[in-house]
Amino acid sequence: MKRTASVMIAVLLAAGYQGLAASAEMDKAALAKKQEGLNAEYGLAKESQFYFVFDVLGRKLELRVRGMILRSWPLESMRFWGQPDFAGTVELVKKTSLKAPERIVIKPGESEEPAPAAKSASTASATPAEFDLEALELKDMPKRFSLDFDNGLHVTIKAKGGAASSFGAKMRDAWTWYVDLPLRNLFGSREGQAISELELVFDEEKDAQSIYWHFFDGIKGLIL
Amino acid sequence: MTIKRLLIAAAALAYLGFLAVLGASYFIGLKQASVWPPAGPRQDIPDKDLPKVERTVQQLEKRMTGLLPKGLYIVIDTAENRLYLKNGDKVVRTAVVSCGSGVVLEEPGGKKRSWVFDTPRGEFSVKSKITNPYWVKPDWAFIEEGEAIPRGMEERIEAGTLGDYALGFGQGYFIHGTLYTRLLGRNVTHGCVRVGDEDLKAVFKAISIGSKIYIY
Numbered sequence: 001m002k003r004t005a006s007v008m009i010a011v012l013l014a015a016g017y018q019g020l021a022a023s024a025e026m027d028k029a030a031l032a033k034k035q036e037g038l039n040a041e042y043g044l045a046k047e048s049q050f051y052f053v054f055d056v057l058g059r060k061l062e063l064r065v066r067g068m069i070l071r072s073w074p075l076e077s078m079r080f081w082g083q084p085d086f087a088g089t090v091e092l093v094k095k096t097s098l099k100a101p102e103r104i105v106i107k108p109g110e111s112e113e114p115a116p117a118a119k120s121a122s123t124a125s126a127t128p129a130e131f132d133l134e135a136l137e138l139k140d141m142p143k144r145f146s147l148d149f150d151n152g153l154h155v156t157i158k159a160k161g162g163a164a165s166s167f168g169a170k171m172r173d174a175w176t177w178y179v180d181l182p183l184r185n186l187f188g189s190r191e192g193q194a195i196s197e198l199e200l201v202f203d204e205e206k207d208a209q210s211i212y213w214h215f216f217d218g219i220k221g222l223i224l
Numbered sequence: 225m226t227i228k229r230l231l232i233a234a235a236a237l238a239y240l241g242f243l244a245v246l247g248a249s250y251f252i253g254l255k256q257a258s259v260w261p262p263a264g265p266r267q268d269i270p271d272k273d274l275p276k277v278e279r280t281v282q283q284l285e286k287r288m289t290g291l292l293p294k295g296l297y298i299v300i301d302t303a304e305n306r307l308y309l310k311n312g313d314k315v316v317r318t319a320v321v322s323c324g325s326g327v328v329l330e331e332p333g334g335k336k337r338s339w340v341f342d343t344p345r346g347e348f349s350v351k352s353k354i355t356n357p358y359w360v361k362p363d364w365a366f367i368e369e370g371e372a373i374p375r376g377m378e379e380r381i382e383a384g385t386l387g388d389y390a391l392g393f394g395q396g397y398f399i400h401g402t403l404y405t406r407l408l409g410r411n412v413t414h415g416c417v418r419v420g421d422e423d424l425k426a427v428f429k430a431i432s433i434g435s436k437i438y439i440y
Binding site: 028031032034035038039041042045046048049050063065066067068070071080081082083084103104105106107108133134135136137138179182183185186209210213214216 | 245246248249250252253256257259269274277278280281284285287288289291292293299301302303304313325326327328329330331332340345346347367368370407410411412438440
């Protein structure tokens with residue numbers, strides 16, 4: 001009886017020790033990752049420029065300045081093909097969309113604004129959102145676009161509701177993701193031109209549009 | 225008949241070959257994906273270095289906190305047309321504003337100057353605080369209206385357009401009042417930030433010269 005009890009205690013102690021050791025390893029790993037992240041972010045934050053932080057495990061994309069979070073976009077979902085080694089500091093090289101917003105060029109002599117509220121009776125009842133202005137606004141930004149970074153990472157940004165609607169577009173998307181990318185990944189890897197393709201899906205169309213608005217060419221960022 | 229069979233066999237072989245290649249690419253992809261996302265660090269910390277790393281992390285956190293602006297500051301979201309008066313992490317006041325329209329104005333004739341009506345983005349500081357400001361109309365204001373550019377300064381001065389207060393943040397850009405209150409929330413300005421009367425008064429009183437402005 002005594003022997004069984006001592007064996008059980010020994011087993012429990014061993015299991016506890018194993019658990020503590022594993023927990024300590026995890027703490028060490030978390031600490032090392034935190035140090036890495038803080039080091040990289042401090043390098044960006046000490047400049048006065050805006051930068052982004054893409055937290056893969058935290059599933060969120062953030063726009064920051066001086067370490068302060070200006071905007072946060074939680075991810076609805078994401079998927080990936082290719083070489084996963086893209087973490088670290090990156091720079092946006094190119095922003096591509098099917099239909100990029102174009103600036104309106106106004107002709108001299110034409111006013112781009114309606115008359116002041118007090119003087120305009122005909123439109124007094126309309127809400128601000130109803131006016132069709134000659135301006136480049138958030139609603140004019142694309143809901144689906146891609147970002148190319150200097151480390152070769154290609155990110156497609158889209159909204160959940162803004163996904164391909166027609167059958168043809170859905171088929172094209174499926175072909176790209178399930179056939180084209182795997183094959184490019186296979187043959188590209190063999191030729192030393194590996195791909196890193198990431199697709200980020202956001203809940204709201206507005207999220208994708210505001211990312212397009214705030215992510216200017218040359219913006220630096222950190223992928224954790 | 226034989227040719228038909230051969231063709232079917234060739235097509236089946238090609239299809240199977242394609243499936244095999246696709247399968248191989250999925251195998252490679254899954255193998256790559258098994259290490260993604262990377263949960264751990266790239267290098268392990270030896271036990272003896274642990275206290276040192278902990279100290280470094282604390283120092284870095286302190287340095288990061290030191291980068292935050294001191295006192296009250298302004299944050300402007302040009303996409304949402306919102307102004308936030310903040311103190312540390314706390315939002316003291318939110319205001320609906322109007323930011324730049326992004327329109328391009330081109331001058332006709334020989335000079336061919338052009339202006340882009342964007343609100344500048346970046347880190348700025350309040351350089352001037354003006355009560356009852358006058359607008360000194362720049363050249364583009366006359367060109368836009370199809371009017372001749374005046375030679376005298378008096379013809380450029382316009383009262384009332386900028387509201388009761390203006391906060392200058394450099395290069396001719398101001399946070400000021402507006403007559404066009406129904407357009408607050410829309411991108412309509414020539415680059416300045418227009419604010420409603422009540423909000424402008426509160427922001428003007430709270431902010432001092434040198435306070436930081438972040439426009440994104």
